[in-house]
Amino acid sequence: MWWSYQDVEEQKARVQREIAKRKKRGEKFEALPAPAGQKKLSTTFWGQAWCRNLESYQDYETRLPRGRSYLRQGNVYNLEITPGELSAVVAGSELYDTSITIHPLPKKQWQHIVESSAGQVGSMLDLLAGKLGDGLMQVLTDPKDGLFPKPKEIRFNCSCPDHAVMCKHVSAVLYGVGVLLDTKPELLFTLRGVDQAELLSNASSSVITDLSADSGDLAGADISAIFGIDLGTSIPILTEEPPPVATEPAKKKAPAKKAAKKTPKKRSQ
Numbered sequence: 001m002w003w004s005y006q007d008v009e010e011q012k013a014r015v016q017r018e019i020a021k022r023k024k025r026g027e028k029f030e031a032l033p034a035p036a037g038q039k040k041l042s043t044t045f046w047g048q049a050w051c052r053n054l055e056s057y058q059d060y061e062t063r064l065p066r067g068r069s070y071l072r073q074g075n076v077y078n079l080e081i082t083p084g085e086l087s088a089v090v091a092g093s094e095l096y097d098t099s100i101t102i103h104p105l106p107k108k109q110w111q112h113i114v115e116s117s118a119g120q121v122g123s124m125l126d127l128l129a130g131k132l133g134d135g136l137m138q139v140l141t142d143p144k145d146g147l148f149p150k151p152k153e154i155r156f157n158c159s160c161p162d163h164a165v166m167c168k169h170v171s172a173v174l175y176g177v178g179v180l181l182d183t184k185p186e187l188l189f190t191l192r193g194v195d196q197a198e199l200l201s202n203a204s205s206s207v208i209t210d211l212s213a214d215s216g217d218l219a220g221a222d223i224s225a226i227f228g229i230d231l232g233t234s235i236p237i238l239t240e241e242p243p244p245v246a247t248e249p250a251k252k253k254a255p256a257k258k259a260a261k262k263t264p265k266k267r268s269q
């Protein structure tokens, strides 16, 4: 079946009317902004690594390009990332509901990543900005043991009639994650069901944990004011204490220094 330019324009207008109607009813419709003219969809370490991972799988090869152009045209709305799940509405011939389930990162795999990161991540800012050593980057992006999902861990569902394989709406949403990770890299960890604070070296994680315990929510706090420093590229105070010698979690019996007494396991967020 051939579509004329007019058909396509008419279809677009119809979908836009539908969006306007739903908005009027109070439904949320936020388009994911995607760079139109630039070559790369993503500009940061995490966003680019996500897209590279997708593109490395042959299973997806044929469908990804159409999804990419769908995204660039601003057809992905309401993209949400929650633990183990992505969801969005994608505008095509109609509005389609798309959801993608992604297995949580296996515990063993996460443990391996945490151990490999020991002493290598200076601060949460460095981690989220992707300011990491080459060795650690390789660990995080490793196709087999890294953070990113493999095709067998990904299941998708779309309300469009194209059931057989990954449709362009699903692939647009998958690319959309790369765009979203540029501004919210922490969502990758949310999606895989892991806590990124566990990647921080012991010293820095205990400082941050203590801080969040005292002040409630770190996110809303003025970190510069708390530390009394200028936040440039890292938090210098974190490196003032001697870096932890052990490469594995400290044993309980280890002669505890006073700073090591409080080592809460998890940072609540």
Ligand SMILES: [Zn+2]
Pocket (backbone or CB within 6 Å): 096, 158, 159, 160, 161, 162, 167, 168, 169, 170
């Ligand atoms: Zn679809």
